[in-house]
Amino acid sequence: MIEVRELRKSFGATVAVDGVSFEVGRGETFGLLGPNGAGKTTTISMLVGVLRPDGGTIHVNGAAKPTEASARLAVGVAPQSLSLYEELSAKENLTFFARLYQLSGAKLAERVSWALDFAELNDRAKDRVKTFSGGMKRRLNLAVALVHDPQVLFLDEPTVGVDPQSRNHIFSRVEELKSLGRTIIYTTHYMEEAQRLCDRVAIMDRGQILDLDRVDALIERHGGRSVVKAELVRPPADASMLPVPLDGLSLRFESERPLEEVARLSTAGVAFQTLEVARPDLETVFLTLTGRSLRD
């Protein structure tokens, strides 16, 4: 569905995207995970034909260029910034953008109605966008990208600045789109979003893809072992059964099979006051790959 080869883009001396390559299959949800300034939005901008790459090739939906009409019609974009006309109502925004995709008549009405339903804004359809909350605007921003029923959807940080309720709404809507077989490119710097929604994730930093695979494969490859942290009720009679020496009553150790290890200690009579098992995640993967946190 999407094929990107050796994509490059610089702004003056700043290299924004440096030899990015990946493929996204039909119906796949592909995540671009990286901190702000990693090059995610620049990559998306080139994929949708807004920016001209300095080098590399892009194929979207069979079109050799993303600016071709067939590619444009097949693609929907929900930009990171809220791209809506605040003085128009939700319905007017949807109708206007749908018309740009050559929708008219009954089909137009049907799609606008569907999009309002999708964004759960039916009761506010005629209200001006400027009166909406941040979450409502974010939902409408996503609905506008979908109003022409595109096969490929680019979602650029769709949950930035939204309340938890709207975030959950967006998650459930993206999952609904996945189930409908839409191809989704999802950029985020929230690892839990990528972990929950994406079939495969590319870890980006400083314009490059550091690794790309399924989430579990990435964790397995770069996440390392789980960390077990515990506070004991009292020191065990036989301290040698512990994997590491106690620090007072605190115990901290790494393990590839943390639950099995905890079960073994419990059976041996170790009494836990508190227990925490931290499994490796994409944050750990990113830390391992870049030496810094996603939110640095």
Add this chain to the structure above:
Amino acid sequence: MRTVLTMAVKDLRLMSRDWLGLFFIIGFPILIALFFGSMYGSMGGKSASLRVAVVDEDGSDISERFVANLKETGNVELEQLARDEALDRVRRGQLVGLIALPNGFGKTAGIPWMESPAIEIGVDPSRRAESGMLEGLVMQSAGKLMMVRFQDPATMRDFVRQGRDELAKSDDVAPLLKPVLLEMMDSLDEFMESWEQVEAAESKSAKSNDAKNSDEGDDMPGFQLARIETIDVTRQFPKDSAEALVTKLRSKWDISFPQAMIWGILACAAGFAITIVRERKQGTFLRLQVAPVSRAQVLAGKAMACFIAILSVIAIMVALGTCLGMRPESPLLLAVAAVCIAFAFAGIMMLMSVIGKSEEAVSGAAWGANMLMAMFGGGMIPLVFMPSFMKSLSDFSPAKWTVLALEGSIWRGFTFAEMLTPCAVLAAVGAVCLALGGLVLSRVND
């Protein structure tokens, strides 16, 4: 085209919801038009009575009576002058016109069966609207002369005697008929004599009342009360002088409305220029870019919205001006001017939108440019009253050509050929600005 129209409608809808912007586009120009129109009121307004010169070259009782009749109408202020002085003062715009009564006027004026006397009328070309009224007053006064004639038996007796003498001398009348006619003329003479005696006994006031109540002769069909001849009055002001131009004004709104329209037009251009940057900054331009719409269509949509808005401003202002008494001389030329103006400022709008990267920058720069254009283009000081150095500078302001095109069709009385210059300049400005602005915008990457 459908896409362009869709985008234009969206922009016009957005414009209509921006109340402050709308005020500057239409409310502010209306206030300017009314304010300055009231200020210019004394220039284009007309006094209740016409100031007219009378040149009485006949100097007879009848010609004096004619002048008195004219005064009695109450619609003219008369000044008795010599022909040259009268002409001079009309040419200088000090008098609306002149009425000349040539030698011999009194011989035949007011006598239905004799040839109508000539009355010469000359009217200031810029006061053509009043010439009809003046002719009407002249005819009314000439009609009253006829009643004077009939009410004066002595005069009528003279005519009867004169006729009898001519009949007696004539050989063309049949011998049998001649004595009959002579006898009839004698009887008429006797009747006139007795009437003269009765009239002499009546009071002067009674005579006066009778004269005032006898207007029937004015409308008597079948003969001419007076033969009006036109005197060519060519104004002596230099053709393009302010004085010469001011004489063409027919309403106090003639200057203020074109002057005010330029503010609305400039507000449209600045407003739409700002919306282009706003779209770029708020991200909606990105949505337009990823849609199956070319940049040319996006820009054409903006230009069309601006074009329609400007046409609407002009139409609203013209309609309002017309309600107040402004009378565009050539609606067709006004329409041509409006189209050229809208095209020019749609292009200027496009160029304005690329002079800054933020809304604030474009807004500031656009209004700065607008102020300059208005200052030197007739938005502040009407073109007519500009000092010469400003007039020279104004050639560089599209606002000047806008005002000129509007004034040319509204009151300057431009011919089609004269309208070509401002319209061609505006069309050229529009084309160049559209091309430049469009080119820069098409290269902008967000």
